Amino acid sequence: MELWLDATTSASSPLPEGTSRVWRGNAPDVAEVALDDYRGQDEARSLVGMVPWILVRCSDWTMIPLENIVAATSGSGTKVVAAIYNEIDLPGAAFALQHGVDAVLLPPESGSEALWAAARAFTSETVFGHVEQTPSEISTATVIAIESGGVGERLCVDLIERLSSGEGMAIGSSSSSLCLIHGETLPSEYVPSRPFRVNAGAVHAYALMANGSTKYLSELSSGDEVAVVSPDGSQRSAVIGRLKIERRPFLVVRFEYGSTEGQIMAQQAETVRLISPEGEALSVTELRVGDEILVRVDSSMRHIGQALHGEVIER
Numbered sequence: 001m002e003l004w005l006d007a008t009t010s011a012s013s014p015l016p017e018g019t020s021r022v023w024r025g026n027a028p029d030v031a032e033v034a035l036d037d038y039r040g041q042d043e044a045r046s047l048v049g050m051v052p053w054i055l056v057r058c059s060d061w062t063m064i065p066l067e068n069i070v071a072a073t074s075g076s077g078t079k080v081v082a083a084i085y086n087e088i089d090l091p092g093a094a095f096a097l098q099h100g101v102d103a104v105l106l107p108p109e110s111g112s113e114a115l116w117a118a119a120r121a122f123t124s125e126t127v128f129g130h131v132e133q134t135p136s137e138i139s140t141a142t143v144i145a146i147e148s149g150g151v152g153e154r155l156c157v158d159l160i161e162r163l164s165s166g167e168g169m170a171i172g173s174s175s176s177s178l179c180l181i182h183g184e185t186l187p188s189e190y191v192p193s194r195p196f197r198v199n200a201g202a203v204h205a206y207a208l209m210a211n212g213s214t215k216y217l218s219e220l221s222s223g224d225e226v227a228v229v230s231p232d233g234s235q236r237s238a239v240i241g242r243l244k245i246e247r248r249p250f251l252v253v254r255f256e257y258g259s260t261e262g263q264i265m266a267q268q269a270e271t272v273r274l275i276s277p278e279g280e281a282l283s284v285t286e287l288r289v290g291d292e293i294l295v296r297v298d299s300s301m302r303h304i305g306q307a308l309h310g311e312v313i314e315r
Contacts, residue, residue, distance in 0.1 A: 003120065008025045017120065049076045050078070081103035149252040153248075155218070156199050202250060222240050223239060225237045
């Protein structure tokens with residue numbers, strides 16, 4: 001984390017120890033944004049990828065907008081510098097989303113000695129340690145339990161195109177282990193096929209979107225583009241035409257891969273199917289302990305659906 005000196009109100013001589021840059025109010029590589037309300041947040045996010053640096057100033061310090069901006073800039077090439085005037089606000093900026101801002105803008109050291117001392121300490125300190133992020137991949141998991149999940153709101157995703165056999169959506173209670181849910185492309189003895197539909201599960205679950213982000217099923221809306229995933233891990237995008245939410249009984253399917261456990265809550269219905277490593281559709285009502293299913297494994301943490309380096313535990 002860099003330390004910038006705010007010289008817009010008064011000069012500071014000599015420069016405080018550790019100063020990386022002196023900010024004099026404008027520079028071609030920096031866009032300054034007043035983060036006073038949602039409009040400031042939207043302006044900052046619109047600049048991501050357009051400028052090397054975004055300088056945010058908060059009239060009333062708030063963490064969530066800053067976290068949103070840190071998430072939006074992750075991997076974009078745009079860096080964030082936050083203006084900090086109180087020592088109590090420094091840790092929040094330095095470790096926002098376990099990543100933190102790339103720089104803090106501090107007032108002259110005279111009168112702010114404690115703030116500068118704390119900031120210098122943070123430049124060489126890591127609270128959570130470095131987390132190595134591995135790419136997403138399709139893995140085989142083993143079913144370890146099937147239990148009653150009670151009654152709740154189930155969401156069906158109806159797309160504006162048909163799915164092929166073997167295709168489905170990546171859905172799950174944890175963004176780190178999304179199960180492949182097969183589309184309703186197979187007819188049964190009692191109901192016809194609905195090749196445009198994925199019975200996705202409970203409204204709390206994550207869904208993988210076409211751009212690699214995730215959304216809660218409850219957040220989806222017509223026009224959104226979701227990822228359609230195949231057993232080999234390849235994916236394409238498809239647009240949602242309609243969503244259908246109804247109260248239905250659920251099953252909790254618990255599984256493990258390696259030393260990690262996960263679970264998904266699926267409607268207790270014969271037409272809801274997971275996918276085997278061979279690409280076969282497995283009805284959740286016929287699953288048995290020991291059966292193998294495909295899951296999309298991702299080590300990222302998520303903030304408003306955006307993948308970030310960091311640690312998170314979901315059960």
